[in-house]
Amino acid sequence: MQAPDLFEETFFSLSANKSRSILTILGIVIGIASVITMISVGQGAAQDITGRIESLGTNLLVISPGSGQQAGTIVRGGAGSAETLKISDAEAIRASVPEAELVAPVVNSRKQVIAKGQNTNTSIYGIETNYFTIKAIVVENGSAFTDRQNTSRAKVAVLGPTANTDLFGEGFNSVGQKIKINNQEFTVIGITQAKGGTGFGNADDLIYIPLNTALQYISGSDSLSSINVQVSEAELMTVAQAEIQDLLLQRHRINDPANADFSIVSQADLLSSLSSVSDTLTMLLGAIGGISLIVGGIGIMNMMLTTVTERTREIGLRKSLGATKNDISWQFLAESVALTFIGGIIGIMIGYLASLAVTKFSGINTNITMSSVLIAVGVSGLIGILFGYYPARRAAKMDPIEALRYQ
Amino acid sequence: MIKCIDITKIYNTGGSEVPVLKNVNFEINKGEFVAIVGPSGSGKSTLMHILGALDRPTSGKYFLDNKDVSSLTDEELAQIRSQKIGFVFQSFNLLPRSSVLRNVSLPFIYDKKVSRNERQAKAEKALLAVGLEKDRWQHLSNQLSGGQMQRVAIARALVNDPDIILADEPTGNLDSKTGEIVLETFRKINQEKGHTIILITHDKRVASFARRTIEIKDGLIVADFKN
Ligand SMILES: Nc1ncnc2c1ncn2[C@@H]1O[C@H](COP(=O)(O)OP(=O)(O)O)[C@@H](O)[C@H]1O
Ligand SMILES: [Mg+2]
Numbered sequence: 001m002q003a004p005d006l007f008e009e010t011f012f013s014l015s016a017n018k019s020r021s022i023l024t025i026l027g028i029v030i031g032i033a034s035v036i037t038m039i040s041v042g043q044g045a046a047q048d049i050t051g052r053i054e055s056l057g058t059n060l061l062v063i064s065p066g067s068g069q070q071a072g073t074i075v076r077g078g079a080g081s082a083e084t085l086k087i088s089d090a091e092a093i094r095a096s097v098p099e100a101e102l103v104a105p106v107v108n109s110r111k112q113v114i115a116k117g118q119n120t121n122t123s124i125y126g127i128e129t130n131y132f133t134i135k136a137i138v139v140e141n142g143s144a145f146t147d148r149q150n151t152s153r154a155k156v157a158v159l160g161p162t163a164n165t166d167l168f169g170e171g172f173n174s175v176g177q178k179i180k181i182n183n184q185e186f187t188v189i190g191i192t193q194a195k196g197g198t199g200f201g202n203a204d205d206l207i208y209i210p211l212n213t214a215l216q217y218i219s220g221s222d223s224l225s226s227i228n229v230q231v232s233e234a235e236l237m238t239v240a241q242a243e244i245q246d247l248l249l250q251r252h253r254i255n256d257p258a259n260a261d262f263s264i265v266s267q268a269d270l271l272s273s274l275s276s277v278s279d280t281l282t283m284l285l286g287a288i289g290g291i292s293l294i295v296g297g298i299g300i301m302n303m304m305l306t307t308v309t310e311r312t313r314e315i316g317l318r319k320s321l322g323a324t325k326n327d328i329s330w331q332f333l334a335e336s337v338a339l340t341f342i343g344g345i346i347g348i349m350i351g352y353l354a355s356l357a358v359t360k361f362s363g364i365n366t367n368i369t370m371s372s373v374l375i376a377v378g379v380s381g382l383i384g385i386l387f388g389y390y391p392a393r394r395a396a397k398m399d400p401i402e403a404l405r406y407q
Numbered sequence: 408m409i410k411c412i413d414i415t416k417i418y419n420t421g422g423s424e425v426p427v428l429k430n431v432n433f434e435i436n437k438g439e440f441v442a443i444v445g446p447s448g449s450g451k452s453t454l455m456h457i458l459g460a461l462d463r464p465t466s467g468k469y470f471l472d473n474k475d476v477s478s479l480t481d482e483e484l485a486q487i488r489s490q491k492i493g494f495v496f497q498s499f500n501l502l503p504r505s506s507v508l509r510n511v512s513l514p515f516i517y518d519k520k521v522s523r524n525e526r527q528a529k530a531e532k533a534l535l536a537v538g539l540e541k542d543r544w545q546h547l548s549n550q551l552s553g554g555q556m557q558r559v560a561i562a563r564a565l566v567n568d569p570d571i572i573l574a575d576e577p578t579g580n581l582d583s584k585t586g587e588i589v590l591e592t593f594r595k596i597n598q599e600k601g602h603t604i605i606l607i608t609h610d611k612r613v614a615s616f617a618r619r620t621i622e623i624k625d626g627l628i629v630a631d632f633k634n
Pocket of ligand 2: 575
């Protein structure tokens with residue numbers, strides 16, 4: 001049997017039973033569309049996470065106190081309660097790691113903050129001015145504090161927009177107002193631009209104060225919560241990480257790196273561990289869609305088995321005309337593959353529209369990748385072969401004489 | 408052209424062996440118009456299935472063009488059916504919801520020798536040979552009368568010039584008048600185109616349209632004569 005004949009026969013058979021063909025195709029359409037949509041939601045989430053991590057700053061190394069932090073566990077967050085990282089460590093890095101372009105020591109803790117009787121619990125970040133540069137934080141109203149204010153331990157604060165709203169109300173320009181942190185009175189000198197985002201990486205619900213002020217009036221020690229290091233070039237990240245590691249081990253008098261009382265996490269580590277999480281999410285969502293695809297495939301098998309039985313005499317006739325087992329097999333296989341293929345194409349289009357709708361109506365970011373489309377096409381073809389094979393073999397194996405006699 | 412030597416067919420039903428054909432011997436030459444006649448259950452269809460390469464005998468040899476068909480593989484049998492045999496069935500076996508022309512062209516799908524652009528002309532020639540009116544050619548097969556359907560089936564059997572046309576009770580579903588038209592069609596094809604025709608029937612009147620009759624009873628040939 002030649003390809004054009006196979007194509008024509010398939011077309012004739014499927015159009016002879018239009019409503020049944022359409023219903024069967026519909027099963028595959030739903031399956032493929034849900035796979036495409038689900039995966040696009042997963043991929044969208046992955047894209048979100050990547051984007052947010054990149055917005056945290058570029059070429060960034062974060063040194064945290066405390067030991068045993070592996071890349072896989074950083075998602076837990078909130079590490080750094082150990083008091084092993086000192087301000088002198090930051091100065092040492094600054095002095096002897098040439099790749100470290102900016103070194104920003106940070107001390108942060110959650111505190112109760114009061115303003116005009118309003119009360120909120122928020123993160124207080126003690127930072128040096130270079131932190132604004134590393135994190136690309138823009139002060140919208142008022143201004144950021146200066147190095148001199150840091151040195152002089154000035155009691156000034158820059159509010160994140162959420163903290164500003166919580167303390168003073170939406171849109172209030174609080175520059176010049178007084179707030180109380182830890183019973184110390186601070187003057188608001190600036191409000192930062194909103195960075196957006198909720199939960200992880202939210203840079204809006206916090207208050208920045210000078211590092212030295214924080215060490216003296218808030219924490220009362222010289223321990224740091226983290227040191228952010230911006231490396232001059234992406235290629236130097238590993239070198240810088242190794243140098244900082246060696247330096248701090250030496251300073252802390254630790255011989256075995258496994259016993260380190262600090263950990264260094266690079267942006268790349270963060271990305272890879274989070275993308276493994278989002279990959280799992282994508283797979284899970286894809287599997288949910290896959291279930292409806294299998295149901296669609298069973299629909300194909302059901303239809304093909306019915307068709308084979310109904311057309312027993314036709315199969316007998318074709319064999320009497322000289323059709324071989326393979327000819328018959330191919331004919332029915334082609335029908336089921338055609339059904340799934342058409343279903344796959346329509347399913348991709350509907351899946352595409354559905355993921356647009358998800359983004360439009362729920363605000364969840366979605367992303368259709370070429371690979372998910374290719375996988376969908378491949379899987380639908382495979383389902384056609386898989387679920388069409390058994391009915392096709394059954395047709396091929398029929399005894400021509402029995403088939404011709406079938407009533 | 409056809410040579411049957413000691414053809415035996417035994418069916419095995421539920422442990423007991425039922426002999427249906429018992430040492431059948433005969434020869435049919437090219438261009439003959441033969442009727443195989445016998446009462447119902449005498450083994451005519453079984454014999455036709457062997458002659459048409461749909462089935463193999465339990466023992467004995469069947470030579471078609473000096474080739475032993477009784478020992479071929481399924482694929483080789485399919486090849487023989489495609490190129491040397493045309494079947495006509497009692498119940499027509501046309502594809503419903505398909506046009507007359509498509510039905511007649513169906514055998515080409517399994518015959519690599521005929522190119523796609525030859526097909527239309529050959530199908531039309533076959534339809535002209537069975538005398539089906541031209542205005543019916545585009546009709547769907549299920550819109551035709553019984554006699555017309557059977558002539559379409561004959562055209563289909565004829566279309567890629569097989570050596571032998573095997574017809575199993577071709578008039579069994581037709582009234583006697585349309586039956587005669589169909590039988591005349593066979594006679595005409597045999598005379599004008601020289602196809603070997605083997606007509607299987609239980610009806611001696613139908614058999615009388617052929618030029619030779621082989622009578623079969625209980626799986627044995629009991630008579631073989633010229634009409
Ligand atoms: N597949 C089979 N299994 C068992 N017995 C069969 C089978 N096919 C035919 N027979 C038996 O063989 C005998 C001859 O059948 P058949 O050749 O169809 O006769 P005819 O066509 O002359 O009426 C019948 O008795 C029938 O029951
Ligand atoms: Mg019979």
